[in-house]
Amino acid sequence: MALSSAKKTTATTLGVTLAGAALAACGGQQGTQAAPVSSPSPTPSATIPHQTRTGTPPATSSPRAPSARPTRSSPSATSSATVPSDDAPGGHRVSREIQHGLEDGGKAVALTFDDGPDPHWTPQILALLARHHAKATFCEIGPNAQAHPAVVRQITAAGHRLCDHSVHHDEHQSSKSADYNRHEILDARQQIADAAGPGAEVPYYRAPGGDFKPWIREIAAGHGMRPLGWTSDSDDWKRPGAAAIVHHVNANLAPGAIVLMHDGGGDRSQTVQALSQLLDQLDAQHYTYSFPGR
Numbered sequence: 399m400a401l402s403s404a405k406k407t408t409a410t411t412l413g414v415t416l417a418g419a420a421l422a423a424c425g426g427q428q429g430t431q432a433a434p435v436s437s438p439s440p441t442p443s444a445t446i447p448h449q450t451r452t453g454t455p456p457a458t459s460s461p462r463a464p465s466a467r468p469t470r471s472s473p474s475a476t477s478s479a480t481v482p483s484d485d486a487p488g489g490h491r492v493s494r495e496i497q498h499g500l501e502d503g504g505k506a507v508a509l510t511f512d513d514g515p516d517p518h519w520t521p522q523i524l525a526l527l528a529r530h531h532a533k534a535t536f537c538e539i540g541p542n543a544q545a546h547p548a549v550v551r552q553i554t555a556a557g558h559r560l561c562d563h564s565v566h567h568d569e570h571q572s573s574k575s576a577d578y579n580r581h582e583i584l585d586a587r588q589q590i591a592d593a594a595g596p597g598a599e600v601p602y603y604r605a606p607g608g609d610f611k612p613w614i615r616e617i618a619a620g621h622g623m624r625p626l627g628w629t630s631d632s633d634d635w636k637r638p639g640a641a642a643i644v645h646h647v648n649a650n651l652a653p654g655a656i657v658l659m660h661d662g663g664g665d666r667s668q669t670v671q672a673l674s675q676l677l678d679q680l681d682a683q684h685y686t687y688s689f690p691g692r
């Protein structure tokens with residue numbers, strides 16, 4: 399099976415390769431599929447240049463990665479795909495509805511960071527959050543977590559939360575088989591949990607590209623992970639400049655907002671710069687920092 403060959407690939411190689419792939423893909427469908435209250439203008443993903451992360455080899459340096467991608471199943475098979483309730487041992491069912499709200503009321507926001515962890519950028523974001531006593535949720539790609547467990551533990555030790563962002567960041571998961579989807583979602587959860595260590599929780603699932611078909615959400619919810627949406631898209635992955643990133647966040651900022659940013663998938667220097675400004679602003683506006691509802 400394709401997935402088992404992926405598992406044999408060294409974690410570091412796979413993580414790096416996926417991080418590069420994630421950058422090109424990440425925002426393509428997100429604004430249109432999972433953020434009904436955010437900007438209505440869809441993102442033309444075809445205009446996004448593929449750029450690899452600083453200091454990482456191009457994707458072609460990992461010849462095994464392409465073969466690790468499972469083959470597509472036929473449209474007829476996927477259109478009728480249904481996933482029965484299959485609670486994992488020790489898991490607990492949660493709502494499969496996409497969460498767009500926070501755990502706490504009041505003037506709070508939830509900051510979320512996708513596509514990491516990244517050994518260069520994530521610690522910088524953690525340092526900023528610590529300086530502002532802000533908590534956040536990190537939606538991690540499984541092999542990236544596997545490659546950088548120390549960063550994952552740094553995240554949980556600081557009191558932040560973890561979220562499953564799949565194994566391959568495949569934005570077209572729903573066009574593939576239920577079995578493929580189960581592996582994408584549940585293998586990543588296991589990789590993240592293993593990296594975080596005993597007792598770690600992964601209470602959310604954020605579908606790559608917002609591919610939140612009901613039966614995909616059912617897999618996550620059946621294993622204790624609440625599908626996690628967002629309400630304020632920073633579009634930081636496009637690297638529009640720090641000022642533009644802050645502007646994008648503010649366009650949909652309100653008490654209860656879930657802000658989408660990225661700590662992985664490419665050069666995140668603009669994100670770090672924007673986050674610094676944003677935290678100053680949020681503090682000045684007397685916002686508090688919360689988590690998405692579970």
Ligand SMILES: [Zn+2]
Nearest residue numbers: 424512513606
């Ligand atoms: Zn992503």
